[in-house]
Amino acid sequence: MEHRKLLTSRLLFILLSPIFLFSQQYKVDLPVPHTQLTLKNGLQVLISEDYSIPLVSVVVSYKVGSLYERPGKTGLAHLLENLMFQGSRNISRMQHISIVNKTGGVINAATTEDKTLFYQTVPSNHLALVLWLESDRMKSLTIEPDIVSQAKNALIEEIRQRRTTDPYLEIREIFDQLIFQNFAYYHPVFGSEPDLRGITVEDVKTFYSSYYVPNNAILCITGDVDTEKTIGLVRKYFETIPEGKDIPVLESSLFPKAEGDVVRTHEDSLATYPGFYIGYRVDSPRTQDYFPLKIIEYILLRGNSSRLHRRLIVRDKTAIQVTGGLEVKKDRGVFRVFVTSVNEVMKSRSQRAIFSEIDRLRTNLIPQRELKKAINMFEFDFRSRYSSNLARAFFLIDTLSDSESGNQTYNLSNYLGVTASNIQVIANRYFFQNRIVLNVNTK
Amino acid sequence: MLTPNKEKKEIHLFVNYTRWVFFVFFFLWGTFLSSQERFRRNPPPPDPLPVLHLPNLQSQNLTNGLALSVIRKENLPIINLWLVVRTGESSSPDGSPGLATLTNRMLSKGALNIAAAQLEERVEYIGGYFSHVTFPDYSIMGFSFLEQNLDDALYIISQIILRPAFSRIEIENVKRAIRYEHLANMRDPEYVARWLLLKILFADHPYRKGFYDDDMIRNLTRSEVVSFFSRYFRPNNALLVLLGNLNFPTATRKVSSFLNTWPKGELRYEPVESPNANKKMRVCFIDLPNTNDATIFMGNVIPAATDEDYFPFLVFNQVLGGTPNSRLFMNLRESKGYAYYAFSAIEIFKSCSVFSLKCRVRPEVVYSSVMESLKETERTLKNKISTSELEEAKSYLIGNFPLGIETRERLSMKISENLALELGNEHWNDYYENIMLINSNKVFEAVQDTPLLTPVVVIVGDQKKIIGHLREFREVEIYNDKGILLQKLKWEGEDS
Numbered sequence: 001m002e003h004r005k006l007l008t009s010r011l012l013f014i015l016l017s018p019i020f021l022f023s024q025q026y027k028v029d030l031p032v033p034h035t036q037l038t039l040k041n042g043l044q045v046l047i048s049e050d051y052s053i054p055l056v057s058v059v060v061s062y063k064v065g066s067l068y069e070r071p072g073k074t075g076l077a078h079l080l081e082n083l084m085f086q087g088s089r090n091i092s093r094m095q096h097i098s099i100v101n102k103t104g105g106v107i108n109a110a111t112t113e114d115k116t117l118f119y120q121t122v123p124s125n126h127l128a129l130v131l132w133l134e135s136d137r138m139k140s141l142t143i144e145p146d147i148v149s150q151a152k153n154a155l156i157e158e159i160r161q162r163r164t165t166d167p168y169l170e171i172r173e174i175f176d177q178l179i180f181q182n183f184a185y186y187h188p189v190f191g192s193e194p195d196l197r198g199i200t201v202e203d204v205k206t207f208y209s210s211y212y213v214p215n216n217a218i219l220c221i222t223g224d225v226d227t228e229k230t231i232g233l234v235r236k237y238f239e240t241i242p243e244g245k246d247i248p249v250l251e252s253s254l255f256p257k258a259e260g261d262v263v264r265t266h267e268d269s270l271a272t273y274p275g276f277y278i279g280y281r282v283d284s285p286r287t288q289d290y291f292p293l294k295i296i297e298y299i300l301l302r303g304n305s306s307r308l309h310r311r312l313i314v315r316d317k318t319a320i321q322v323t324g325g326l327e328v329k330k331d332r333g334v335f336r337v338f339v340t341s342v343n344e345v346m347k348s349r350s351q352r353a354i355f356s357e358i359d360r361l362r363t364n365l366i367p368q369r370e371l372k373k374a375i376n377m378f379e380f381d382f383r384s385r386y387s388s389n390l391a392r393a394f395f396l397i398d399t400l401s402d403s404e405s406g407n408q409t410y411n412l413s414n415y416l417g418v419t420a421s422n423i424q425v426i427a428n429r430y431f432f433q434n435r436i437v438l439n440v441n442t443k
Numbered sequence: 444m445l446t447p448n449k450e451k452k453e454i455h456l457f458v459n460y461t462r463w464v465f466f467v468f469f470f471l472w473g474t475f476l477s478s479q480e481r482f483r484r485n486p487p488p489p490d491p492l493p494v495l496h497l498p499n500l501q502s503q504n505l506t507n508g509l510a511l512s513v514i515r516k517e518n519l520p521i522i523n524l525w526l527v528v529r530t531g532e533s534s535s536p537d538g539s540p541g542l543a544t545l546t547n548r549m550l551s552k553g554a555l556n557i558a559a560a561q562l563e564e565r566v567e568y569i570g571g572y573f574s575h576v577t578f579p580d581y582s583i584m585g586f587s588f589l590e591q592n593l594d595d596a597l598y599i600i601s602q603i604i605l606r607p608a609f610s611r612i613e614i615e616n617v618k619r620a621i622r623y624e625h626l627a628n629m630r631d632p633e634y635v636a637r638w639l640l641l642k643i644l645f646a647d648h649p650y651r652k653g654f655y656d657d658d659m660i661r662n663l664t665r666s667e668v669v670s671f672f673s674r675y676f677r678p679n680n681a682l683l684v685l686l687g688n689l690n691f692p693t694a695t696r697k698v699s700s701f702l703n704t705w706p707k708g709e710l711r712y713e714p715v716e717s718p719n720a721n722k723k724m725r726v727c728f729i730d731l732p733n734t735n736d737a738t739i740f741m742g743n744v745i746p747a748a749t750d751e752d753y754f755p756f757l758v759f760n761q762v763l764g765g766t767p768n769s770r771l772f773m774n775l776r777e778s779k780g781y782a783y784y785a786f787s788a789i790e791i792f793k794s795c796s797v798f799s800l801k802c803r804v805r806p807e808v809v810y811s812s813v814m815e816s817l818k819e820t821e822r823t824l825k826n827k828i829s830t831s832e833l834e835e836a837k838s839y840l841i842g843n844f845p846l847g848i849e850t851r852e853r854l855s856m857k858i859s860e861n862l863a864l865e866l867g868n869e870h871w872n873d874y875y876e877n878i879m880l881i882n883s884n885k886v887f888e889a890v891q892d893t894p895l896l897t898p899v900v901v902i903v904g905d906q907k908k909i910i911g912h913l914r915e916f917r918e919v920e921i922y923n924d925k926g927i928l929l930q931k932l933k934w935e936g937e938d939s
Contacts, residue, residue, distance in 0.1 A: 052518065053845050054493030090483050094767075099486065101766040102835055104842020121849070123842040125490035132487055139483075164733060224493060236482070303572070305564040314560065369568070376570035380589055383519055388850045 032386050034396055035227050039235065041243040042215025046396045047230050048222040050389060056223035057389035058130045059119040060138070061397045063218075064211035066189040067113045067250055067330055075155060075191015076199055076207050078111045082151045083204065084118060084212075085109075089140035093147070096133050103129070111189055113329045114250075115401075121390050124224035128233050135237035138217070141208055145201050152196050159193055167270040168338075168440070174266055175277040175438045179334050182253055213244025220397050223389040252331050255281045258434035265439040273320060274347045275340035277438040278354060280430050282326070282333035290328075290407070291414045292426040293335065297325040298374035299366060299423070300357065301337070305373070307357050312339065318349040335430065344441075351437070361427040365420040378415055495845055497872060500858065501691040505699050508679025508707050512858065513694045514686045516851065522593055522687035523851045524586040524600070527859045529682075530675040532653035533579045533715055539667055540652035541660045544577040545617060546671045550584050551575070552613040554602035559613045562599070569595050579645075579653040580715075580793040581863035585855070590687055593697065601701040607672060614665050622657040629924055632731055632738035632903045633801065639729055640740045640901045642926045644797060648718035656925040677708030682862050686855055717795040720744040720894040726813075727899065727920045728913060730906040736783070737809045737904040737912075741816065742799030743894045748791040748866055754877045755889035756789065756798070761836035762886075763787050763823045764800055768835070770819050771800065779815060781808040793864050798895060806908045810915040813900055820895050827883040840878050 034048035065077050087093040100107040105122030122130055162169060173188055180186040219238065221230055258281065282293065300308050301324050312319035324337035337354055341347040386392040399410035408414055502512040528547075535542040551566070551573040553559035566573060571588030588596045628634045642654040683702075685694055721743050746752050764771035764787025775782040785802035800820070804812040828836075848854040861870055869877055902909065902919075910932075913919045919932045 050518070052516075053849055054495055055845050055849060090485075098768050101768055102839060103489075104839045104844070104846065106846060121846060123489075123845065124493050126842075127490075128487040129489065132483065136483060161735065164735070240480070303563070303567040305560070305567050310560070373564065373568040376589060377567055380521065380570035380572075380587070383521060387519055387521075 032392055032396060032399075034222075035231075036400070037231065039214065039239050041239060041241060042213075043234075043238050043241075044218045044400060045231070045234055045238075046218065046220040046222075046393075046400060047225065047227050048220075048392055048396060049225055049227060050222060050392070051224050053389075054124045054224045055121055055389055056124040056127050056130070056221060056225055057119065057121040057393045058127070058134060059117060059218075059220045059390070059393040059397060060134050061118075061218045061220070062116045062212055063114065063216050063401075064116055064207075065112045065114045066187065066191075067184045068211065068248065069184070069187070069191075071183055071187075072195055073199055073203060074187045074195040076203060077116055078190050079148075079151060079155060079196065079199060080204060080207055080212070081109050081111045081116050081118075082155065083143065083147065083208075084137050084141060086147045086151065087142040088137040089142070090136050091133060093142075096137070099129065099133060113185070113189065115397075117394075117397075119390060119393065121223075127221070127225060127230065128237075131233050131237045134219070135241065138212060138214065138238070139241045141212070143201060143205050143208060148199075148201050148204055152199065155190065156193050156196055159190055159196075162190070164270075167272055168268070168275070168340075169270075171266055171268050171271065171275075171277070171438065171440045172338075174264075175279065175336070175436070178262060178264060178438060179279045179281060179336070179436045180329070180332060181256060182332070184250075184253070185329050185332055210244065210246075210248055213247065214238060214241050215243040216247050218397050218400055220393040222393045222396070250330065254283050254331060261433065261435050261437070263437045263439070265441060267441045267443055269443040271440050271442045273340040273342060274344055274442055275338065275440045276347060276351055277336060277338050277436070277440075278351070279334050279336040279436040281434065281436075282328075282335060282430055283331075287407075288414075289426055289429070290326075290333075290409060292418045292422040293326050293333075293430070294415060295371070295374050295378060295418045296361065296423060296427065297335070298378050299361070299370065301325055302374070302377055307360075308337065308354060311353050311357060312350050316349065316353060318346040318353060322350075340440075347439070358427070358431045362424065362431060364424075366423050368420065371418070371420055371423065375416060375418065379412065382412055382415070492841070495875065498848075498854065503691075503695055505678065505695075505703060507703055507705055508677075509698075509702060509705065510682040510862070511695060511698055512682065512684045512862065513689050513691045514684070514854070514858070515689055515691070516686055516854075517688045519851075520590045520688070521851070522588055522590045522596070522685065522689065523855050524588075524596065524686075525682075525684040525855045525859050526584045526586070526600070526604075527682040527684065527863050528582045528584075528676055529580075529680050529863055531578045531580045531582055532655075533649035534675060535652045535671070536667070537652070539659075539663055540655035541621065542663055542667055542671050543582055543652075543675075544575075544621060544655075545614070545660065545663050546668050546676070547577045547582040547584060548575045548617045548621065549609055549614060549668060549672075550603050550607060552617060553608035553610060555606040555608050557599075557602055557608075559608070559610065562603070565595070565599060571596060577653075578792075579650040581859075583856075583859055585852075587851075593689075597697055597701040601705075604676070604702065604705055609665055609668050609672070611665055614663075614668060618660050618663060622660050625655075625657045625660070630731075632734055632736075632803070633740070635729055635731060635924070636738050636740035636801070636901045636903045637799070639727060639903075639922060639926055640742055640799065640899055641797065643725070643727060643899050643901070644721060644742070644744055645718055649715055650718065650792060650794075654926070658925060674708065675710075677710060678702065678705045679707045680710050682859070684855055684858055684862070686851055715794045717747065718744050720897075721899050722894065722897055724897050725899050725920060726913070726916045726918065727901045727922055728906075728909070729901070729903050729922050729924065731903050732905050732907075734903070734905050735908070736803050737806050737812075737902055737909050738801070738803050739809065739812060739816075739900065739902050740799055740801045741813065741898040741900040742797050743898045745789070745796050745798045745893050745895075747793065747795050748864065748870065752889035753796070754869075755881055755886040756796075756893075757840060758833065758836045758878070758881045759823065759828075759886050759890050760787050760789050760798065761839055762828050762832050763820060765836065765839060770823060771802070771816060774819050775802055775804070775812055775815055779808075779811070781805065781812045781815065785812075785816070791860075791864065798893075800898075806904060806912050809902060809904075809909060809912050813916075817896060817898075824890050824893075824895060827887045830883070833881070833883050833886070837878050837881060841875055844874060 100120050103122045103126045107120040109118045176186040308322045320340045327334050339350045386395045402409045498514045532543045569588045569592035574585040645651040771785040775785040782802040782804045787800045790797045914934045921929045
């Protein structure tokens with residue numbers, strides 16, 4: 001009898017245990033009001049209400065991108081992004097797109113170096129539908145040989161198209177190789193044709209099962225939603241998806257010790273004008289140095305009154321275009337400038353002018369008004385980052401990723417507080433030496 | 444104490460009991476698990492359609508005739524300002540297409556007391572930027588900035604409107620920029636195809652001036668810009684739309700204080716007649732070297748958006764080619780494998796609309812793609828749309844409408860378009876109702892006398908890869924990148 005009571009009570013406990021699978025909820029103080037929670041299977045969930053328009057944006061961000069690819073298997077992350085639309089257990093091929101379109105919504109996806117994003121904006125009465133779609137492909141994507149083969153062919157065609165129509169693509173890849181040095185960081189996100197051809201169905205299945213798991217993902221829902229009801233839906237569709245085991249971790253990788261300036265030249269058959277890249281490496285970019293570096297980007301390159309635009313395009317007229325900025329890939333950052341000019345003489349003058357402007361930044365304190373201007377422009381762009389439901393979702397995802405690595409790039413006050421001395425110190429720290437220059441000649 | 448027999452019986456009962464408990468446990472657990480997954484088999488039904496509360500537009504005409512509209516939006520500390528002038532490229536003089544575009548772009552290039560470089564600096568200092576877009580019927584200058592700088596922004600606007608500089612150097616700079624942009628755009632096959640299609644459809648109509656080439660821009664002069672500005676950039680020909688955390692009386696007072704000295708102009712409104720539709724199918728080709736595929740745009744003139752048949756036409760367009768679920772896509776891409784994409788669209792102007800189909804196909808199936816598109820169009824014209832397709836199309840149009848006004852830029856553009864083209868409440872508050880009232884009879888009746896089967900067809904691609912595949916058309920007009928007809932190719936032994 002005693003045994004029965006004990007057994008019964010234990011079984012009752014097990015039977016009733018699902019009731020205890022509530023996830024933790026708490027609020028974090030950020031510029032965008034939201035609720036954050038983590039399900040038992042590790043899925044991180046962000047929900048932000050906005051009743052101004054009856055739309056909802058749903059974004060699933062998987063923490064995997066081209067950085068996680070091995071040599072010989074480039075393009076795998078991008079390939080999987082495409083395959084995620086080719087059907088899952090309960091959703092037939094291309095039906096995901098078709099279903100979203102029928103609601104009047106829009107859908108897209110993107111692969112970057114460190115994340116792959118799937119996003120859609122639909123009328124808010126279709127939230128459950130989108131969660132059903134996203135959870136099904138997270139749980140049970142269809143990966144079959146003929147589908148993989150077709151997707152590979154489509155991407156190979158896309159690569160060929162890019163290579164024939166983008167005149168400076170090759171030069172960018174060469175520059176990335178020079179400046180990042182590490183294969184994971186410099187190979188292009190869309191991969192190479194030989195690598196794509198060599199990717200097998202097993203490769204795809206392994207990549208999917210390793211990274212496309214709830215404890216490697218963030219689900220963000222913004223718009224005309226009720227938080228409590230949304231949590232209920234999220235738990236219904238996502239909580240039973242098993243968590244992934246042994247998710248491969250990307251090792252932290254800093255630049256090797258620099259060995260002085262590097263200057264190279266490349267002849268490009270597609271380039272219509274001569275040009276060049278100038279770049280500086282930035283180690284561990286997500287430190288306090290990030291904020292003044294970002295403002296330097298605005299001082300030098302953003303807007304018609306920025307220093308480089310004013311000097312090269314307006315005053316000296318030595319350049320046709322001047323672009324660039326701070327680019328961060330996980331632990332490595334690069335500050336780059338790209339210029340095209342009408343001829344070799346103008347190209348040389350443009351290069352000298354850029355070095356001169358960078359030296360000016362290092363040796364003279366920036367005037368207060370100019371600094372304020374750069375900060376104001378940055379503030380405008382920063383606030384525009386959460387101007388729509390989808391933009392807000394991307395912002396929240398970036399915020400969560402940054403906060404996990406201890407950075408506060410989402411905190412506007414860090415940028416508003418940048419001073420002229422900060423600018424000068426950072427310019428001397430990163431732009432004094434060890435620059436990389438790649439000159440482009442036309443054929 | 445238990446006897447051996449009694450003990451055996453106890454154990455036996457206990458084992459049976461345990462078996463039953465485990466059986467019940469696993470049965471319930473299995474049911475629980477399978478019920479969890481059963482719901483995945485089918486899509487969940489939608490909730491009821493949410494109510495769309497359109498932003499409240501408060502409007503007033505100032506004493507000088509400037510129409511001011513304010514939309515209160517509190518979510519961001521940013522103000523969007525749109526100056527809409529009810530004059531576009533159709534009003535450019537016949538020999539000066541592009542003049543409206545140039546004049547509009549020159550507004551942000553300095554005032555008499557603020558040089559262009561200084562103006563750029565001042566605008567960027569308040570966290571702002573300008574944007575310009577010119578259509579055949581109207582022109583927009585957009586100005587967005589941080590909200591705490593409203594007074595500075597209005598001061599800047601007042602100076603460039605009341606005392607524009609139009610410096611010769613800046614005019615040459617802007618002309619150069621417009622030309623380079625046009626040349627860059629002319630590397631995009633879709634841009635080229637649409638550009639030539641509209642140029643041909645509007646060949647005998649003032650709208651043709653909106654589709655200029657780079658050479659035409661080169662010849663524009665400062666005196667033309669000054670004259671165009673003086674004539675058309677007047678408050679009684681303009682609207683100012685403000686969007687932000689703004690109180691209407693305060694916004695009205697501030698705008699008035701900065702712009703009430705903007706003098707009215709003598710404007711004679713001359714309605715632009717609708718262009719004639721193309722009556723016989725024409726096939727036109729432009730060479731774009733180094734492109735692998737053929738891009739096709741085909742279309743014709745249809746009634747304006749203010750016409751009672753516009754909404755049925757919207758539904759027709761949705762069924763035919765609005766999304767990847769529509770007939771064109773399912774036929775040309777999914778069924779025949781001709782196209783990478785195939786869609787249809789309606790573009791609206793004040794005096795007409797243009798209905799067009801676009802697709803990108805392999806060179807060898809150009810003729811088949813055009814014919815199949817026409818066949819699909821005819822099928823949709825000649826047969827009443829089924830209930831399921833109709834409801835799907837309406838559902839899409841209703842669901843998609845909020846997306847068209849979700850961001851500040853899209854909202855401002857929509858309001859500017861509605862006001863400039865005088866589209867009225869049918870395209871705003873009454874939009875949902877207008878869509879809901881459509882039935883297949885209305886669609887059928889609306890599209891019967893339209894010239895969709897006699898389109899102008901524009902094909903863009905690499906001549907070396909495509910020209911041989913155009914034989915089946917029997918006659919093709921060859922154009923250059925200025926939109927000038929070079930020759931007509933005829934097969935069956937004739938060349939002209």
